[in-house]
Amino acid sequence: xxxxxxxxxxxxxxxxxxxxxxxxxxxxxxxxxxxxxxxxxxxxxxxxxxxxxxxxxxxxxxxxxxxxxxxxxxxxxxxxxxxxxxxxxxxxxxxxxxxxxxxxxxxxxxxxxxxxxxxxxxxxxxxxxxxxxxxxxxxxxxxxxxxxxxxxxxxxxxxxxxxxxxxxxxxxxxxxxxxxxxxxxxxxxxxxxxxxxxxxxxxxxxxxxxxxxxxxxxxxxxx
Amino acid sequence: xxxxxxxxxxxxxxxxxxxxxxxxxxxxxxxxxxxxxxxxxxxxxxxxxxxxxxxxxxxxxxxxxxxxxxxxxxxxxxxxxxxxxxxxxxxxxxxxxxxxxxxxxxxxxxxxxxxxxxxxxxxxxxxxxxxxxxxxxxxxxxxxxxxxxxxxxxxxxxxxxxxxxxxxxxxxxxxxxxxxxxxxxxxxxxxxxxxxxxxxxxxxxxxxxxxxxxxxxxxxxxx
Numbered sequence: 001x002x003x004x005x006x007x008x009x010x011x012x013x014x015x016x017x018x019x020x021x022x023x024x025x026x027x028x029x030x031x032x033x034x035x036x037x038x039x040x041x042x043x044x045x046x047x048x049x050x051x052x053x054x055x056x057x058x059x060x061x062x063x064x065x066x067x068x069x070x071x072x073x074x075x076x077x078x079x080x081x082x083x084x085x086x087x088x089x090x091x092x093x094x095x096x097x098x099x100x101x102x103x104x105x106x107x108x109x110x111x112x113x114x115x116x117x118x119x120x121x122x123x124x125x126x127x128x129x130x131x132x133x134x135x136x137x138x139x140x141x142x143x144x145x146x147x148x149x150x151x152x153x154x155x156x157x158x159x160x161x162x163x164x165x166x167x168x169x170x171x172x173x174x175x176x177x178x179x180x181x182x183x184x185x186x187x188x189x190x191x192x193x194x195x196x197x198x199x200x201x202x203x204x205x206x207x208x209x210x211x212x213x214x215x216x217x218x219x220x221x222x223x
Numbered sequence: 224x225x226x227x228x229x230x231x232x233x234x235x236x237x238x239x240x241x242x243x244x245x246x247x248x249x250x251x252x253x254x255x256x257x258x259x260x261x262x263x264x265x266x267x268x269x270x271x272x273x274x275x276x277x278x279x280x281x282x283x284x285x286x287x288x289x290x291x292x293x294x295x296x297x298x299x300x301x302x303x304x305x306x307x308x309x310x311x312x313x314x315x316x317x318x319x320x321x322x323x324x325x326x327x328x329x330x331x332x333x334x335x336x337x338x339x340x341x342x343x344x345x346x347x348x349x350x351x352x353x354x355x356x357x358x359x360x361x362x363x364x365x366x367x368x369x370x371x372x373x374x375x376x377x378x379x380x381x382x383x384x385x386x387x388x389x390x391x392x393x394x395x396x397x398x399x400x401x402x403x404x405x406x407x408x409x410x411x412x413x414x415x416x417x418x419x420x421x422x423x424x425x426x427x428x429x430x431x432x433x434x435x436x437x438x439x440x441x442x443x444x445x446x
Contacts, residue, residue, distance in 0.1 A: 042264045042348050042377060043369025070349065072375040093379070095318065095349035123376070125265050126293065126318035126347050145368035145391065146266025152295040153346070154265060156316070168368065174394050 003080035006073055006088040007108050009101040017131055021099035024106075024134030033111045034218045035102075035119060037135035039157065041150075042123030044143040045167040047075045048201040050118060054082045056211045061115040061218065066105040068097050068122050075120065085109060096127035099134040116218055125150070129157040137217055143168040144178050151186035158187050163195040163213055170200040226303035229296055229311040230331050232324040240354055244322035247329070247357030256334045257441045258325075258342060260358035262380065264373075265346030267366040268390040270298045271424040273341060277305045279434045284338040284441065289328040291320050291345050298343060308332060319350035322357040339441055348373070352380040360440055366391040367401050374409035381410050386418045386436055393423040 014020040028035050040046050047067075054063055064085040067075040076088035089105045091097065097105075102119060111117050119135060121128045140161045142150055145168060151158045158164065164187055172178060184196045195213060199206035251258050263269050270290075277286055287308040290298040299311035312328045314320065320328075325342060334340050342358060344351045363384045365373055368391060374381045381387065387410055395401060407419045418436060422429035 041266060041346070041369075042373055043366075069376050071378050072372070074372055074375060093349075093353070095347070122349065123264070124318070124347055124349050126316075126345065127350065130316070143266075143368065145366065145394070146264075149295070149297055150265055152297060153292050155294050171368070171394065171397050174397055 004073070004076040004086040004088055005108055006076070006090060007104065008090045008092055009097070009104045014100050017098045017100075021132035021134040024099045024103050025136065028111070028134070028136065031112050032222055033114050033117055034221050035117050035135045037119050037121060037133045037138045038141070039121045039125075039128045039138065039161075040123060040141035041125050041143070041146055044123070044141045044146065045201045046120050046123070046141055047078055049141060049165065049167060049199070050079060050120065051082055052201050052204060052207060053211065053214070054079070054084050056207065057116070057214065058082070058084060062113060064109050064111055064114045064117045066109055066117065066119045068105070068120060070122065085114070091122060095122055095124050096131050097121055097133055098131040102133040102135075116214070125154040125157045129154070129160055136221060137162040139163045139165065141165045141167045142183070144171050144175050148178050148183040148186070151183065151190055155190050158190045158194070161191065161194055163197065165210060166196065166198045167201055169198050169205055170203045227296070227299040227309040227311055228331055229299070229313060230327065231313045231315055232320070232327045240321045240323075244355035244357040247322045247326050248359065251334070251357070251359065254335050255445055256337050256340055257444050258340050258358045260342050260344060260356045260361045261364070262344045262348075262351045262361065262384070263346060263364035264348050264366070264369055267346070267364045267369065268424045269343050269346070269364055270301055272364060272388065272390060272422070273302060273343065274305055275424050275427060275430060276434065276437070277302070277307050279430065280339065280437065281305070281307060285336060287332050287334055287337045287340045289332055289340065289342045291328070291343060293345065308337070314345060318345055318347050319354050320344055320356055321354040325356040325358075339437070348377040348380045352377070352383055359444060360385040362386045362388065364388045364390045365406070367394050367398050371401050371406035371409070374406065374413055378413050381413045381417070384414065384417055386420065388433060389419065389421045390424055392421050392428055393426045
C-alpha cells in the first residue's frame with residue numbers, strides 16, 4: 001500500500017485569491033500550523049532539501065508535506081519514506097497553486113496537529129510568484145547551475161520570498177562563473193529583507209543556518 | 224547605442240491561438256523563414272547554446288534572435304555581440320509567448336530576408352508548452368543538473384518538442400545520479416519521434432549533431 005494519497009485539485013471558485021489566502025492564513029494560525037510555500041525552477045533541489053530538512057527537524061516538530069506537480073508521484077513517494085505525513089497534489093496541468101487549491105491539499109493532508117507543513121509548489125519561477133497560497137512564509141531555492149543572473153530575469157519571485165536558499169553550492173567548482181556575492185547583492189537589491197543562505201542539500205553544507213531560520217520562524221509564529 | 228531593440232508585447236486579442244499560430248506559420252513559410260521556438264527551465268543554457276549555434280551557422284544562413292523575458296536585457300545584449308540581428312521582448316509578467324506576441328516580435332525584428340529565426344521563450348517548463356507560437360519546430364533544453372526525472376513531471380513539454388538537447392553534459396562528473404539512457408528512454412516513451420541530442424554548450428561536446436539537425440531541418444523546410 002502507498003504511504004501517501006494522490007489528489008487532483010480543482011480550479012478555484014474564488015475570484016479574489018488574496019482575500020482567500022488571508023482566510024486560509026487565519027485558519028492555519030488558529031490551529032497553530034506554520035505553512036511554508038517552497039518554490040523554485042524545475043530541478044533546483046526542492047525535494048532533496050526537504051528530505052534533509054525533515055531529518056533535522058522531525059524529532060522536534062510534527063511535520064507534513066504537500067507535493068504539487070503537473071504529473072508523477074515521485075516526490076511524495078520520496079518524502080513518505082522519511083516517515084512524515086505526505087500527499088501528492090496533481091494540478092491538472094496548472095502551473096501554480098492558489099489559496100483554494102492549497103486548502104484542498106490541507107484538508108486531505110489533515111494538519112490540525114501538525115506544527116510545520118511544507119507546500120512544495122510546481123517548479124516554475126514565474127506563475128507561483130503571482131498567487132498567494134495562504135502560506136505563513138515563502139521560501140525559494142535558486143540552484144548554482146541556473147546562474148547568478150536569475151534575480152534580474154525573474155524579479156517578482158525574489159521580491160515575494162522571505163528566505164532564498166542558494167543550493168548546490170557543492171558544484172561551484174564546475175560553475176565557476178557563479179558569483180556568490182553578486183547573486184546576494186542582486187537579491188537584496190530587489191528585497192532588502194530577504195535572508196540569503198548558501199547551502200548544499202547533497203552535502204549538508206550551510207544547513208545549520210537554514211534549520212535555525214525554520215526554528216526561529218516557527219517559534220516567533222507561536223509566540 | 225544599443226545594438227538591439229527592447230519591446231513590450233501586448234496581450235493577444237485573438238481567442239483562438241491555435242488558428243492564429245497556423246496563420247503565422249503560413250506567413251513565415253511564404254517568406255521562407257524557419258522559426259525555432261526554444262524552451263527550457265530558467266538557467267538550462269538557452270542563451271549559451273544559442274551563442275555557440277550562431278557562431279557555427281552565421282556564415283551559411285541569415286539568422287535573427289528574439290529573446291523573451293519577464294524583465295532584463297542581458298540575453299539580447301549577449302546575442303547582439305555575436306553580430307546577428309536581435310531584439311529583447313518583455314512579456315509584461317506573462318509566463319509564455321503565444322502566436323500573436325510572437326508576431327509582434329517578428330514584426331519588430333524584421334525577418335523577411337532571414338533564413339533562421341530563434342525565439343528564446345520565457346524560462347518555464349509548464350506554460351510555454353501550452354501555447355503554439357506559430358514556430359516551424361519546437362526545441363527544448365533539459366540540463367543535467369535538473370535531473371533525469373523531469374520528463375515524468377513535465378510531460379507536455381517533452382511531448383510537443385521535435386528535438387530535446389540534454390545540455391551541461393560536461394557536469395555529469397558532479398551529477399553522477401543523472402542517467403543518460405534513462406532520460407532518453409523517458410523522453411522517447413512520451414514522444415517516440417523526438418530527437419535527443421546530448422551536448423555541452425560550454426565545451427561544444429555534441430554540437431555537431433545539433434548543428435546538423437538545424438541544417439537538415441532548414442533544408443527540408445525550403446525544399
